[in-house]
Amino acid sequence: MHTLNLGLVGNCSISALIDPLGEVVWSCFPRFDGDPIFCSLLSHDGDAVASRQQGFYRIELVDCVRSEQHYLENTAVLVTRLFDTHGGAIEITDFCPRFLQFGRLFRPMMLVRMVKPLAGSPRIRIRIRPVWDYGATDSERTYGSHHIRYIGPNLVVRLTTNAPITAVAEELPFFLNDRIVLLLGPDESLQDDLRETANRFYHNTVEYWRDWVRHLAIPFEWQEAVIRAAIALKLNEFEDTGAIIAAMTTSIPEAPNTVRNWDYRYCWLRDAYFVLNTLNRLGQTTTLEHYLGYLLSVTANAHHHELQPVYGIDGRADLTERTFDTLSGYRGMGPVRVGNQAFVQRQNDVYGAAILAVAHAFFDKRLRRRGDVALFEQLEPLGERAVALYDQPDAGLWELRNHQRVHTFSAIMCWAACNRLAHIATHLGRTERAAYWHHHADTIKSVILRRGWNEPKQAFTAAFEGESLDASLLLIAELGFLPADDPRFVATVAAIERELRRGDFIFRYTEADDFGTPQTAFLVCTFWYINALTAMGRKEEARAHFERILALRNPLGLLSEDADTETGELWGNFVQTYSMAGIVQCAIRLSKHWDQAICESCP
Known part of the structure; x- marks a missing residue:
């Protein structure tokens, strides 16, 4: 049975x-x-792919009885060790090459697997069976003396290896006496020695990631968790365009048998803001610079400056949703969806998310390209949309599909759009524009305080004149809408604790939606709660809570979108950027300062 006990390797391609x-x-x-x-991962007994035994890439140790797995320290290189019943053992090293070459980043469409014997006389079997069209079509194959080409309708990939081609092609067991390399990538001949090439790719990739980590501004405590989260966030950047995807997968259900199965392999402007905010806190600014180009491209193509909540990683607007019955889904829990119909929704918070992401560019002096008057003028039309839409119904950040309300969080993000434009204008010396945007921010804020606050409930509610609660309102203080000691924020947190907390978890909401009542907790909401506790001065409580949530990570330090509140089992798409960003944000806020921690560690 599949689980989300998985490792992620990648290279931003x-x-x-x-x-x-x-x-x-x-x-x-x-x-x-x-x-x-x-x-x-999305195949199950009885579906088309499983019945044909296709769609996987296995390096099997004959008579394997146990395994160990870890990341090479401070890298995106994964090491798996397998042990057999006869005292034999092998080590598999997996990575996607990423390093500087000829003055630019080398990040090819390539997965490198290196296998070596560790003990005894291990026998292995290599089984590589790629499929196409979401499992509908098997690969055709052609062979060379040291390669196999896997041919699909629109793409050909080539395996180059020093393993016996006959053994790989016919999936025959063989004794592993020496290190072998399996390089799967573009349909191109490898001109250099395979082993030397693999060694070079490996050492350069290891050095790249360790150098990248060395430049992170990490907190003293929870360093390993923060580093792993930071690498995972970086791997979710499609560097060619600057897009940041929400997760690597599609259709891992939020909870068992709920059909809450979505495709997250696209760029939500809201999610991208949270990722950028997190990486900027760690001192990693290049992702923002790449994303800025992506965002300006999609806004330039937006009709009348109306932004969608989500775009393709190439900036395309149409993400029409389809289902594929060739794959039965995670543990057989379909449907498997490709595309995401949220692209047609109105989510008014997106204008705030776009402006908040870009605002860093005006104030961060480390950036090569800093914000200027021209960029500010490109952002102002987005602010005008925020002014026009802040009190209009939308699907909200939780993307309700069949009904709309005037969501308080969306209104707060529209306020944030105007507020940040005012600060940017002040920074640029544009006094009149600063006054203009301050006026709109003040107007929106007064409406939110009047219509978003529920006096009998003593809380800000999910929607204007509403009764239900929404965990996104835990961000009120972080966004600067109210200070953390404001009685209305403190009371809202207390109300969320009463109504949305289940054990260690905070639900995003508990009312029934288009698909019933939520069954699992959206993990980032719990991280937002921990941050709120910290901001209100409840730091020791927040630290204990953070440690308990950290324990939910899989053995490699990664999180998905959701968790079962009873068992802690991970559900939802994986690796989820919201969740990994939550780890970093909480650790930064809760960690002791370096000098304090070092002094306390001395006898």
Whole structure:
């Protein structure tokens, strides 16, 4: 049975998810939103792919009895060790090359797997069976002396290896006496020695990631958790365009048998803001610079400056949703969806998300391209949309599909859009524009305080003149709408504790939606709650809570979108940027300062 005990490798062009036995269970080619040529994660007994035994990439140790798995420290290189009943053992090293070459980043469409014997006389079997069209079509194959070409309708990938080609092609067991390399990538001949090439790719990739980590401004405490989260966030950037995807997968259900199965391999402007905010806190600014180009491109193409909540990683607007019955889904829990119909929704908070993401560019002196008057003028039409829409119904950030309300969070994000434009204008010396945007921010704020606050309930509610609560309102203080000691914010947190808390978890809401009553907790809401506790001065309580939530991570330090509140089992798409960003944000806020911690550690 599949679980989300998976490792992520990637290079900001492609990625792969690998299970504890070294099977590649999910990998899309030629990019994140492409065809999952390895898709056994969404295959189950009886579906088309499973019945044909296709859609996976396995390096099997004959008579394997146990496995170990870890990341090479401070890298995106995954190491899997398998042990057999006879004292034999092997080590699989997986990575996607990423390093500087000829003055630019080398990040090819390539997965490298290196296998070496560790003990005894291990026998292995290599089984590579890519599929196409979401499991509908098997690969055709052609062979060379040291390669196999896997041919699909629109793409050909080539395996170059020093393993016996006959053994790989016919999936025959063989003794592993020496290190072998399996390089799966573009249909191009490898001109240099395979082993030397793999060694160079490996050492350069390891050095790249360790150098990247060395430049992170990490907190003293929870360093390993923060570093792993930061690497995972970076891997969710499609660097060619600057887009940031929400997760690597599609259709991992939020909860068992709920059909809450969505495709997250696209760029939500809201999610991207949270990722950028997190990486900026760590001192990693290049992702913002890449994203700025992506955002300006999609806004330039927006009709009358109306932004969608989500776009393709190439900036395309049409993400029409389809289902594929060739894959039965995670543990057989379909449907498997491709595309995301949220692209047609009105989510008014998106204008705030776009402006908040770009606002850093006006104040961060580390950036190569800093914000100027021209950029400010490109943002102002988005502010005008925020002014026009802040009190209009929308689907909200939780993307309700069949009804709309005037969501308080959406209104607050529209206020944030105007507020940040006012600060940017002041910074640029545009006094009249600063006054203009301050006026709109003040107007919106007064409406929110009047219509979003429920006096009998003593809380801000999910919608204007509403009764129900929404965990997104835990962000009121972080967004600067009210200070953390404001009685209305403190009371809202207390109300959320009473109504949305289940054990250690905070639900995003508990009322029934288009698909029934939520069954699992959306993890980022609990991180927002921990941050709110910290801001209100309840730091020791927040620290204890944070430690308990950290324990939910899989053995490799990764989180999905949701968790079962009783068992802690992970559900939802994986690796989820919201959740990984939550780890970093909480650790930064809760950690002791370096000098304090070092002094306390001395006898």
